[in-house]
Amino acid sequence: MKQVIGAALVAVTAAICAGGASAQSPTLAQVKSRSILHCGSGTGLAGFGIPDQQGNWSGMDVDVCRAVASAIFNDPTKVKFIPLSAKDRFTSLQSGEVDLLSRTTTWTISRDTALGLNFAGINYYDGQGFMVRKKLGIDSVLKLAGASICTQQGTTTELNLADYFRSNKIKYEVVAFASNQETVKAYEAGRCDAFTTDASGLYAERLTLSNPEDHMVLPEIISKEPLGPVVRHGDDVWLDIVKWSLFAMINAEELGITKANADQMLKSDNPEIKRFVGTEGKFGEPMGLTNDWAYRIVKHVGNYGESFERNVGAGSLLKIARGQNALWSKGGLQYAPPIR
Amino acid sequence: MSTTSAEIKPGKASLLYDPKIRGYVYQFLLLAVVGFLIWSAASNAIENLRAQKIASGFGFWHNASGFDINQKLVPYDASSGTYGRAFWVGLLNTLLVASIGIVLSTFLGFFVGVARLSSNWIVSKIAMIYVEVIRNVPLLLQLFFWYNAVLKPLPNPRQSIELPAGALLNNRGLYVPDPQFGPGGSLIIWAFLIGIVATFVFRSWARKQQAATGRQYPTGWVGFGLIVILPVLVYFATGRPITFVYPELAGFNLRGGIQIFPEFVALLIGLTTYTAGFIAEVVRAGILAVSKGQTEASHALGLRPGPTLKLVVIPQAMRVIIPPLTSNYLNLTKNSSLAVAIGYPDLVQVFTGTVLNQTGQAVEVVAITMAVYLTISLVTSLFMNIYNKRMALVER
Numbered sequence: 001m002k003q004v005i006g007a008a009l010v011a012v013t014a015a016i017c018a019g020g021a022s023a024q025s026p027t028l029a030q031v032k033s034r035s036i037l038h039c040g041s042g043t044g045l046a047g048f049g050i051p052d053q054q055g056n057w058s059g060m061d062v063d064v065c066r067a068v069a070s071a072i073f074n075d076p077t078k079v080k081f082i083p084l085s086a087k088d089r090f091t092s093l094q095s096g097e098v099d100l101l102s103r104t105t106t107w108t109i110s111r112d113t114a115l116g117l118n119f120a121g122i123n124y125y126d127g128q129g130f131m132v133r134k135k136l137g138i139d140s141v142l143k144l145a146g147a148s149i150c151t152q153q154g155t156t157t158e159l160n161l162a163d164y165f166r167s168n169k170i171k172y173e174v175v176a177f178a179s180n181q182e183t184v185k186a187y188e189a190g191r192c193d194a195f196t197t198d199a200s201g202l203y204a205e206r207l208t209l210s211n212p213e214d215h216m217v218l219p220e221i222i223s224k225e226p227l228g229p230v231v232r233h234g235d236d237v238w239l240d241i242v243k244w245s246l247f248a249m250i251n252a253e254e255l256g257i258t259k260a261n262a263d264q265m266l267k268s269d270n271p272e273i274k275r276f277v278g279t280e281g282k283f284g285e286p287m288g289l290t291n292d293w294a295y296r297i298v299k300h301v302g303n304y305g306e307s308f309e310r311n312v313g314a315g316s317l318l319k320i321a322r323g324q325n326a327l328w329s330k331g332g333l334q335y336a337p338p339i340r
Numbered sequence: 341m342s343t344t345s346a347e348i349k350p351g352k353a354s355l356l357y358d359p360k361i362r363g364y365v366y367q368f369l370l371l372a373v374v375g376f377l378i379w380s381a382a383s384n385a386i387e388n389l390r391a392q393k394i395a396s397g398f399g400f401w402h403n404a405s406g407f408d409i410n411q412k413l414v415p416y417d418a419s420s421g422t423y424g425r426a427f428w429v430g431l432l433n434t435l436l437v438a439s440i441g442i443v444l445s446t447f448l449g450f451f452v453g454v455a456r457l458s459s460n461w462i463v464s465k466i467a468m469i470y471v472e473v474i475r476n477v478p479l480l481l482q483l484f485f486w487y488n489a490v491l492k493p494l495p496n497p498r499q500s501i502e503l504p505a506g507a508l509l510n511n512r513g514l515y516v517p518d519p520q521f522g523p524g525g526s527l528i529i530w531a532f533l534i535g536i537v538a539t540f541v542f543r544s545w546a547r548k549q550q551a552a553t554g555r556q557y558p559t560g561w562v563g564f565g566l567i568v569i570l571p572v573l574v575y576f577a578t579g580r581p582i583t584f585v586y587p588e589l590a591g592f593n594l595r596g597g598i599q600i601f602p603e604f605v606a607l608l609i610g611l612t613t614y615t616a617g618f619i620a621e622v623v624r625a626g627i628l629a630v631s632k633g634q635t636e637a638s639h640a641l642g643l644r645p646g647p648t649l650k651l652v653v654i655p656q657a658m659r660v661i662i663p664p665l666t667s668n669y670l671n672l673t674k675n676s677s678l679a680v681a682i683g684y685p686d687l688v689q690v691f692t693g694t695v696l697n698q699t700g701q702a703v704e705v706v707a708i709t710m711a712v713y714l715t716i717s718l719v720t721s722l723f724m725n726i727y728n729k730r731m732a733l734v735e736r
Contacts, residue, residue: 086697148592189492
């Protein structure tokens with residue numbers, strides 16, 4: 001009998017340990033053991049992810065990586081940015097070269113399912129647009145009949161382009177390049193009449209052209225491009241960590257918690273803020289984080305609105321309006337589930 | 341060697357010391373290790389794909405592709421195209437640039453190789469500078485150079501440069517008139533093909549006659565008559581059935597005519613000039629391998645330098661030239677995958693670029709692409725080996 005109880009005890013202990021282990025994220029454990037987050041970023045797109053002369057990355061997508069690093073390490077600099085072209089990005093993530101992919105990636109069903117990936121949310125609502133030279137004298141995509149159009153291969157852009165021109169029965173010629181830089185260079189060299197990518201990307205790339213004033217963005221937005229961070233299948237806790245890091249930024253804006261006032265908020269009596277900064281409840285522990293994880297994110301990176309204004313909004317060269325990316329309470333689409 | 345011969349009895353040595361058995365055992369062990377490595381890598385990949393629920397298998401081949409490709413030798417469009425079809429489009433584009441590149445680089449390489457041995461100081465130095473510059477600059481940089489050199493100076497379609505015979509040149513490419521064959525037009529093509537075959541038959545007949553009787557026939561003139569004059573006569577006899585569709589400005593771009601894309605031109609020039617630099621050295625080595633006595637003997641027999649080169653030196657040099665020439669052909673074909681850098685839709689750009697990214701099936705796509713390049717290389721080697729056998733020294 002004693003032996004049976006002993007055996008049962010061993011089994012139960014083993015089950016608990018196994019259960020505990022499964023709640024632990026293997027990706028998180030790996031990130032912690034190498035004490036740096038490997039983040040797949042773009043090859044340089046102003047406002048979303050671009051290194052400066054000192055090699056410091058900044059941008060909307062970069063801030064998501066910094067938020068995750070802040071939540072884990074309480075240090076937004078513990079991120080190694082690995083530049084990936086559009087066509088290499090998924091293979092890198094699938095193979096484990098990066099822990100997280102945050103580089104203007106459109107959420108689609110095939111990427112979410114067949115590619116073995118999970119999207120952790122939407123950090124920018126975008127749509128595909130077209131840039132042309134002003135001297136062409138056109139005001140609509142529909143007038144691009146017979147035009148050569150430069151695009152980046154392996155993107156949803158390439159597919160939307162084919163769909164749109166086919167459904168409008170317009171003939172065109174596609175010239176597809178492997179990287180964004182080559183695409184823009186070819187457009188600038190006159191190889192193409194138009195350059196197409198996400199509208200935010202068009203405004204960013206226009207600034208890099210030698211004479212930005214000679215180019216204009218056409219009014220049509222031909223697609224939905226919900227951009228967000230991506231992780232691999234098979235690590236649900238890691239998905240939670242990335243998802244809630246993004247949600248924490250959005251919630252912080254809604255609650256009025258900013259980089260500047262985060263420390264004061266630790267003394268707040270508001271129960272919502274108390275749960276957010278971790279003075280009430282234990283919301284970080286189930287993810288394998290500390291309970292002040294969300295406070296750390298705002299303290300180091302700021303809230304979503306701050307990130308937006310700094311990188312693509314009024315505080316940047318791009319001057320993009322909040323539009324669809326305003327909070328839901330202000331007529332936009334940004335909405336995060338509550339922390340409770 | 342302490343054992344004496346008396347102790348060793350043939351056939352009675354322990355199996356452990358039998359060199360033949362030992363050899364088999366080691367080979368078997370090596371095979372087992374290699375096999376195990378391959379098996380474990382494959383099963384590991386399959387296991388990981390399954391764990392992450394990534395789609396696998398070749399089912400994607402028939403799925404709709406949904407993207408367009410500008411240069412296509414077979415009909416293809418985004419609405420009806422499949423990934424499989426896109427594969428063939430890419431493969432044909434690869435074969436097109438590789439086959440034209442092989443022909444052009446052979447001519448250019450032979451020319452430069454012979455020029456480098458020229459007794460004319462300027463000619464040989466120019467050839468030397470060409471070879472040294474081309475061989476010592478990375479091909480990728482040369483491709484970027486050619487792409488920008490081809491693209492930048494050309495005007496936009498509205499200010500196209502007009503070339504003879506109705507061809508137009510601008511930064512969208514070279515547009516040449518598109519021939520349309522009316523009734524009877526196919527006869528001209530047949531006349532052309534018959535002309536080629538007849539020329540070959542006449543040449544081999546003329547050679548045999550020369551070997552038997554020593555009489556020479558004007559093979560060049562007869563060939564010209566059969567290949568050029570005959571189709572022209574048929575053209576007029578059938579009432580000039582070929583009409584041309586000329587490219588003309590319509591909207592932003594030109595319409596009509598055959599468009600040759602700048603990406604193709606840049607890649608072709610880059611591959612041709614680069615490989616020609618290597619072929620030139622192979623040719624030079626081959627010619628220098630033929631001993632000087634051969635040339636002197638030929639001169640002593642009264643042959644002028646031209647026929648000496650053509651009849652005595654080159655046939656012997658070919659035996660040295662062909663094997664390294666084959667590997668240069670293979671290099672050119674494989675280097676054509678650098679097309680991805682300048683937006684030419686070759687196999688790698690279309691298939692391991694867009695298709696891989698849209699399907700996410702890296703293992704299958706890369707395996708297919710590797711198998712294709714392997715096949716192309718093996719087929720090229722096969723033909724070159726057959727040619728090599730024919731050219732090889734026949735010992736008497």
